[in-house]
Amino acid sequence: MSDTFFSGAPHWTWFIIPYFFIGGLAGGAYFLAALLDWFGRPDDRPVVRTGYDVAAVGAILSGLLLTIDLGQPLRFWHMLFQSANFPAIMFKGWSPISFGAWGILLFGLFAVLSALGARAEEGRLQMPALRAVGGMVRGGVAKLVAGIGGLIGLFIAGYTGILLSVTNRPIWADSPWLGALFVASGVSTGAATLILLSPRRGATERSLGWLSSFDARALVVELIVLIAFIVSLGSVNRVWVSVWGLLLLVGVVWFGILAPLRMHARRQPLASAAKLVLVGGFLLRLATMLASEGIDRYRVAVGL
Amino acid sequence: MPEPMGFFTDTTVCIGCKACEVACKEWNQLPARNGGVGELSGDSYDNTRKLDGIHWRHVRFIEQFKGPYDGRWLMMSDVCKHCVQAGCLEVCPTGAIIRTEFDTVVIQSDVCNGCRACIAACPFGVIDINPVSGTAQKCTLCYDRLKVGLEPACSKACPTDSIQFGAIAELRTRAHKRVDQLKAQGVKAELYGADPQGALGGLNSFYLLVDEPEVYGLPRHPQLPSRHLAKSSTFSAASAAVLGVLALVGLRKRRMDEMGGGGGGGGAGGQN
Ligand code: SF4
Ligand code: SF4
Numbered sequence: 019m020s021d022t023f024f025s026g027a028p029h030w031t032w033f034i035i036p037y038f039f040i041g042g043l044a045g046g047a048y049f050l051a052a053l054l055d056w057f058g059r060p061d062d063r064p065v066v067r068t069g070y071d072v073a074a075v076g077a078i079l080s081g082l083l084l085t086i087d088l089g090q091p092l093r094f095w096h097m098l099f100q101s102a103n104f105p106a107i108m109f110k111g112w113s114p115i116s117f118g119a120w121g122i123l124l125f126g127l128f129a130v131l132s133a134l135g136a137r138a139e140e141g142r143l144q145m146p147a148l149r150a151v152g153g154m155v156r157g158g159v160a161k162l163v164a165g166i167g168g169l170i171g172l173f174i175a176g177y178t179g180i181l182l183s184v185t186n187r188p189i190w191a192d193s194p195w196l197g198a199l200f201v202a203s204g205v206s207t208g209a210a211t212l213i214l215l216s217p218r219r220g221a222t223e224r225s226l227g228w229l230s231s232f233d234a235r236a237l238v239v240e241l242i243v244l245i246a247f248i249v250s251l252g253s254v255n256r257v258w259v260s261v262w263g264l265l266l267l268v269g270v271v272w273f274g275i276l277a278p279l280r281m282h283a284r285r286q287p288l289a290s291a292a293k294l295v296l297v298g299g300f301l302l303r304l305a306t307m308l309a310s311e312g313i314d315r316y317r318v319a320v321g322l
Numbered sequence: 323m324p325e326p327m328g329f330f331t332d333t334t335v336c337i338g339c340k341a342c343e344v345a346c347k348e349w350n351q352l353p354a355r356n357g358g359v360g361e362l363s364g365d366s367y368d369n370t371r372k373l374d375g376i377h378w379r380h381v382r383f384i385e386q387f388k389g390p391y392d393g394r395w396l397m398m399s400d401v402c403k404h405c406v407q408a409g410c411l412e413v414c415p416t417g418a419i420i421r422t423e424f425d426t427v428v429i430q431s432d433v434c435n436g437c438r439a440c441i442a443a444c445p446f447g448v449i450d451i452n453p454v455s456g457t458a459q460k461c462t463l464c465y466d467r468l469k470v471g472l473e474p475a476c477s478k479a480c481p482t483d484s485i486q487f488g489a490i491a492e493l494r495t496r497a498h499k500r501v502d503q504l505k506a507q508g509v510k511a512e513l514y515g516a517d518p519q520g521a522l523g524g525l526n527s528f529y530l531l532v533d534e535p536e537v538y539g540l541p542r543h544p545q546l547p548s549r550h551l552a553k554s555s556t557f558s559a560a561s562a563a564v565l566g567v568l569a570l571v572g573l574r575k576r577r578m579d580e581m582g583g584g585g586g587g588g589g590a591g592g593q594n
Contacts, residue, residue: 021541026374026447028438050569057573089436089456096416096435108417112548115439116415172566176558183554184547185442186409194550197558205565228576235568243561314372 020254025186027311033087037080038178038303039207041122042200043296044076045174046208048129050229052168056161058225065225067136068216070164072208073129073171080122080174098123114181125174128167135160175204182306189310192254195247196306202243206236207299210278210292226288233295234282237275244271262309265301274298326425327468328404328526329477329485330493332500333538334511336397336484338381343370343399345479346379349464353454373400375452378461379476384537398529398538399476399485402427402448402461403515406523409547410440410449410460418458425490425526426463434458445522445544463527490526497530504532514540522546 051069054062085094093101097119100106110116134148135155143149155163179200182190190196209229216225248255258266273294281291346352353376355361363369368383380400387393404426411419411427418433419440429440429449434457441449441458452459464474472478477487486493494516504511511532515525521544535542 019536021445021543021545024447024536024539024541024544025443025445026372026441026450028442029451030438030442049566053566053569053573057570087437089438089451089458090434093416093433093435096418096433097437100417101433108415110413110415112551113413113415113439114551115413115437119415172562176562180551180554180558181439183550184413185439186445186545186547187442190442191547191550194553194557197554198561201558201561202565224576224580228572232569232572235572236565239561239564239568 020188020192022186022188022191022254023313025188025191027187027314028185029311030087030307031311033083035300035303035307037083037087038200038307039300040076040083041080041178042175042204042303043207043211043299044073044080044129045125045171045176046205047076047211048073048125048132048164048171048208049168049175049205050208050212050232051132052164052171054225055164055168061222062225062228063139064219064221065212065216065229067140068219068221069208069212070129070132070136072211072215073125073167074133077122077126077129081126084119084122114177114184118177118181121170121173121177125167125170128163128170131155131163132160132167135163171208172201172205175208176201182310187310188254188313189251189257189306192252193247193250195243195250199240199243199247199302202236202240203299203302206233206240207296209233209236210295210299213288213292214296230282230288230291233292234279237279237282237295241271241275241279244275257309257313260309260312262305262312266305266309269301270298270305274301324424325489325491326526327488328426328463328490328493328528329401329474329487330497330516330528330530331399331401331485332497332530333396333398333484334504334509334530334532335482336381336399337482338383338395338397339481340370340381341479341481342476342485343377343379343381345475346461347377349467349475350378350462352376352378352452373402373446373448373460374450375459376454378402378459382539384533386533386537396533396537398531399480400539401476401527402463403446403522403528404461404463404526405544406518406526407546408522409443409445409545413439413443413547415439422465422468424463424465424468426465426468428462428465429458429460431455431457431459443547445541447539490524493528497528500530504530514538 047069051066055066085091100108134152137143138152143152176197179197182196185191213229278291278294363371370380373380382398382400384396408427416433416435418430422428436456449458449460473487477485501511514531515528518524
């Protein structure tokens with residue numbers, strides 16, 4: 019039996035699962051938007067602008083979800099500064115929850131700057147203060163902000179999986195692949211979100227076509243990593259003989275990966291495939307989190 | 323600087339009286355579960371069942387019965403192991419978990435923000451949230467009592483000296499003698515966590531067991547959570563790099579296609 023079965027569940031459930039999903043897609047969307055900002059064409063701008071908005075809103079929602087989930091929400095800043103020694107920084111480079119807290123803060127900062135810059139570009143900022151900030155994020159500065167922010171976006175998509183691996187819980191700490199899986203899922207759900215939202219901002223067929231073909235590739239990567247993840251679990255795989263296994267197989271693999279891949283291949287409507295990818299991405303977080311959360315150490319100890 | 327202090331728990335003399343559980347609750351003013359209304363486990367005479375935020379001591383009953391006349395009870399008073407290399411302390415992002423001058427591991431309740439990373443990091447399932455404080459809590463090895471030269475409430479209350487408190491070096495010597503004594507009587511006795519070269523640099527609360535560790539709900543090879551950090555980060559970075567390259571290749575292909583065949587723009591119109 020894996021030694022992970024003797025640890026306790028941290029009750030990371032109804033705020034953390036949505037956070038993992040939203041953080042992942044926001045990070046993925048920012049990364050793709052930044053990529054198009056750097057290497058795309060002028061007609062990709064609607065996708066770029068949508069990506070920055072998704073990232074900014076996602077970052078704010080992520081911060082809120084994480085804070086509400088704390089047992090003492092007003093002490094959220096204890097993760098950033100030493101509470102007894104303010105303003106000394108609190109940072110542990112070996113603890114994903116610690117460096118992740120800084121990651122979220124930076125992600126939010128860059129995402130909001132990029133989003134303000136994009137809104138200023140469209141002339142959609144009314145408040146003078148915001149207009150002034152947005153006006154500064156243009157040209158080379160905007161590219162630099164997006165470049166760094168996009169990389170932080172990739173980090174945000176993946177660090178949550180690393181965080182789970184750096185525990186002693188069943189499934190999470192039994193495989194080193196969760197971070198890689200969440201990166202792939204984050205980027206593919208980010209692409210799906212952009213496919214769904216950017217037409218409203220005037221995205222062109224060409225941009226959407228690229229997003230769709232990239233999403234198909236990301237789904238293939240996700241499937242390969244998912245297989246590596248399952249293989250690496252070895253005997254722990256017996257935990258999937260449960261409703262969570264069914265969810266993983268039907269919800270994630272079939273509806274979330276294979277069905278949208280088939281739709282992409284057949285050039286079926288983009289939005290339907292994108293919606294399935296989003297559902298699959300959410301169910302991936304749900305299944306991997308709750309399958310482990312449900313394992314109670316004292317029941318394991320008495321052989322139940 | 324005081325010597326490293328801790329517990330040696332000789333499970334062979336535990337009678338399951340739960341005096342330690344009660345003494346711990348009383349000294350640390352821990353609330354009752356379920357508002358004090360009794361909850362029966364239904365499958366054991368042990369109704370506490372596990373360590374958590376309001377049970378910092380738990381007397382585990384292991385009921386090994388093959389038939390009505392063939393069986394034995396094993397009893398073990400479980401507690402935080404005050405690991406020399408503590409997983410909880412390693413991950414805690416607020417610095418709430420500290421190592422004291424007695425080499426014990428303590429959570430500062432006024433610093434903890436209830437993120438619960440320590441719960442998942444502890445290999446032994448020791449920590450949980452105390453619903454009254456909203457913070458993570460566990461045994462402090464009676465830090466407040468140690469500071470004024472008192473012994474912890476649990477070991478003080480233990481009527482059989484199953485829980486022994488003292489300097490770790492002395493406790494280890496005593497534990498080895500007891501193992502030899504039991505082995506001479508034909509009892510299969512082993513120490514768990516007494517080896518400073520062993521798992522987690524040794525446990526400052528270690529045990530004498532007469533069955534496999536798993537039987538007592540203890541992992542055979544407890545490890546630090548950070549063991550996966552480098553590998554997991556490398557795989558994640560590799561996955562990110564592959565996706566980045568795929569995206570760039572896709573953009574390049576699109577540009578080449580457009581240069582070759584003249585790309586079409588146009589509004590998104592009927593996307594759906
Ligand atoms: S037993 Fe668990 S809670 Fe106690 S010090 Fe070790 S890791 Fe921390
Ligand atoms: S719950 Fe408290 S003690 Fe545990 S890791 Fe979080 S801040 Fe630290």
